[in-house]
Amino acid sequence: MRELAFALEYEPGCNEVADTLAAHPAARIRSLSLHVTDERLWRVDHATGSSAALDAIAATFRDADYYADCLADESCNATQTTRVLDRTDDTLVLYSDWTRTPTCASVPHLARDHLGDGLLFDTRHEGRHYTWRIIHSGEGDAAPFFDAVDDAVGDCARMEMLRTADTAGPVGASGGANARAPGDLSAEQEAALRAAVEHGYYESPREVDVGDLADHLDVPRSTLTYRLRRAEEVLAKRHVAAERPTQDPSPTL
Known part of the structure; x- marks a missing residue:
């Protein structure tokens, strides 16, 4: 098994969730579950922050122009459903589901295209930074995947590599030119x-x-x-x- 970790730093106006979190610096969103098929993507997210921040996050996810993780430059006309599963004064749990159209692209879909099935995703979103951790079988080719993500985000985001390594084996074991142990700094x-x-x-x-x-x-x-x-x-x-x-x-x- 292989682990890939990277972060996308979005420019203002390119990602509605990033803009919302930038306006509420203390708020955070992390994934609880994320699944993808060729045609669909669905995920459950846990957000923390002030009541005003959570209201803004929920409104952003429900916006018809926002599709969770879609990298299309303009609305891809996907069909999305967003539901609030739980809400307290400082926490929010959201369920999002959308059906892909030919113009849609997303990190999970690109990962499935290049890294195969059986992927595990973990995400953290704070401010304009969106951190991805992907566990995959190791049979796919990571280089074309990163190239595809870079092409898809274009000028809207900068990519920062954090880690590419085996998920098992001795700490510091070689995993390629960019491999680093999980405890290493980028x-x-x-x-x-x-x-x-x-x-x-x-x-x-x-x-x-x-x-x-x-x-x-x-x-x-x-x-x-x-x-x-x-x-x-x-x-x-x-x-x-x-x-x-x-x-x-x-x-x-």
Whole structure:
């Protein structure tokens, strides 16, 4: 089995969900289930945020011009159904289902075309960043898949590779030219973290704020914030895993 992980950073006006989340920075959406066939796509998503953010997310998903994960530049005239499965003050669960038309393209459909059946998807959406993790059999060819996604998103989004690796085997085992172990940082995350340290972002008090650091690196502020957050998450989990004590074997009675 192989794992692919990448992120799409959408430009303003290119993805309605990204625009909605950018307007509500504390809101997050993660997939609970995502399935695709040649003709259909259906998914269940769990969103968190303020009541106003959840209202905006629900309205976006219900918009007739938005089809979950469709990469078409204009409305593809798919038939979509969106239902609210659960709602509290700070959580929202949505079910979305749409039938594909000849003009429709999506990451799951492109993955099925190039990587085969039996795919597992995990997604995280925050701000303009949409992170994908795909588990597949390893029999397909990932390079044409990434080329197809890049062609489909065009100028609407930038792709950032996060990981391509085997899901089993020794940590750090080779998985191709772009392979990295699940606990490794991407090149972009590594560069962001190194610059943050060198310019005093982690000093107390800080010697540079995230806006000035983003200007220095010539990347959008949201992009730098995303890369630092993901890098911090990787390092924190690695530290906790390394410090977790090994349990002593049960005493023999």
